[in-house]
Amino acid sequence: MTYPVALTIAGSDSGGGAGIQADLKTFQERGVFGVSALTAVTAQNTLGVQRVGMVEPALLKAQLDSIGADFQPTAVKTGMLGDSFTIEQVVQAIDAYSWTTVIVDPVMVAKGGHTLLEQEAIESLTQLLLPKASIVTPNVPEMELMTGLKIEGDSSARKSMEALLKSGVTAVILKGGHRTGPLATDLYLDQSGREFSLSTPRLATHQTHGTGCTFSAALTAELAKDHSVEAACTVAKRFIQAALQYPLSLGAGHGPTHHAAYRVYGQGEGEKQDAQAPILHYGHVR
Ligand SMILES: Nc1ncnc2c1ncn2[C@@H]1O[C@H](COP(=O)(O)OP(=O)(O)O)[C@@H](O)[C@H]1O
Numbered sequence: 372m373t374y375p376v377a378l379t380i381a382g383s384d385s386g387g388g389a390g391i392q393a394d395l396k397t398f399q400e401r402g403v404f405g406v407s408a409l410t411a412v413t414a415q416n417t418l419g420v421q422r423v424g425m426v427e428p429a430l431l432k433a434q435l436d437s438i439g440a441d442f443q444p445t446a447v448k449t450g451m452l453g454d455s456f457t458i459e460q461v462v463q464a465i466d467a468y469s470w471t472t473v474i475v476d477p478v479m480v481a482k483g484g485h486t487l488l489e490q491e492a493i494e495s496l497t498q499l500l501l502p503k504a505s506i507v508t509p510n511v512p513e514m515e516l517m518t519g520l521k522i523e524g525d526s527s528a529r530k531s532m533e534a535l536l537k538s539g540v541t542a543v544i545l546k547g548g549h550r551t552g553p554l555a556t557d558l559y560l561d562q563s564g565r566e567f568s569l570s571t572p573r574l575a576t577h578q579t580h581g582t583g584c585t586f587s588a589a590l591t592a593e594l595a596k597d598h599s600v601e602a603a604c605t606v607a608k609r610f611i612q613a614a615l616q617y618p619l620s621l622g623a624g625h626g627p628t629h630h631a632a633y634r635v636y637g638q639g640e641g642e643k644q645d646a647q648a649p650i651l652h653y654g655h656v657r
């Protein structure tokens with residue numbers, strides 16, 4: 372059997388908690404071989420983003436072609452894409468190499484407020500890239516920007532998911548990190564009408580840098596191993612919960628999550644692990 376390969380197309384985070392670094396650490400943790408194409412380089416730490424530089428288009432294309440010519444990734448994840456031109460190049464590569472399992476994390480703004488996708492590129496993202504996606508994983512602000520709909524409660528959350536599906540997206544996971552309440556609930560809905568939610572206790576922590584990247588990288592890794600969507604979502608939710616629950620306490624700001632925590636603590640026995648296990652609820656997403 373060949374070892375599963377997952378590709379991440381994303382920006383570098385010098386602080387190691389998000390971006391390419393989070394993706395590759397997560398792929399390794401989940402037993403898939405990670406390959407990468409860098410779209411941008413950020414000077415970033417737990418306090419924020421200090422500088423961003425885009426990778427020259429020809430160099431991005433060369434990376435995508437190098438991967439496409441020699442590897443067969445069974446799942447591809449996109450993260451920070453930065454601008455419209457980069458999005459167009461990524462779409463061309465997806466077509467050229469027939470990458471079919473594509474997870475789009477529509478990264479737009481870093482936690483500290485720094486823009487990671489030009490405003491004018493949101494349309495390219497929704498028009499060109501989202502139709503190629505198997506699953507799109509927005510947080511609440513990203514969902515609002517993509518649909519133009521405000522999310523204030525459960526019914527508006529569902530309406531925005533339906534609106535995204537109407538625009539041709541295959542499946543969406545609306546992440547719950549930016550919402551309030553005792554549970555961090557992620558909602559799944561797809562074109563076939565399948566829906567479920569995944570909830571874990573909301574942890575009171577500011578060590579949340581890279582939660583979105585890490586969650587969608589874990590999802591990508593499980594799909595690269597050909598696991599079912601439900602199984603992949605459940606592992607991804609457990610993975611991010613453990614990564615948040617056992618922080619490393621690095622840096623003076625929003626510290627990174629602990630990418631090894633699920634392997635080290637999350638699969639063992641014991642009260643803590645049981646208490647944090649996600650509640651998978653099937654049926655109507657309220
Ligand atoms: N405080 C928290 N406690 C538990 N889970 C959380 C918390 N914050 C975020 N999550 C989970 O982390 C994942 C990423 O969500 P989110 O933080 O919304 O993404 P992003 O980093 O893109 O803003 C989701 O599974 C979400 O439910």
Ligand SMILES: Cc1ncc(COP(=O)(O)OP(=O)(O)O)c(N)n1
Pocket residue numbers: 381382383384389390391413415450451478480481482483487579580581582583584585
């Ligand atoms: C290079 C890079 N890519 C993506 C992000 C955003 O990651 P995310 O997981 O959404 O985490 P926060 O920025 O919300 O902590 C990033 N910061 N840098």
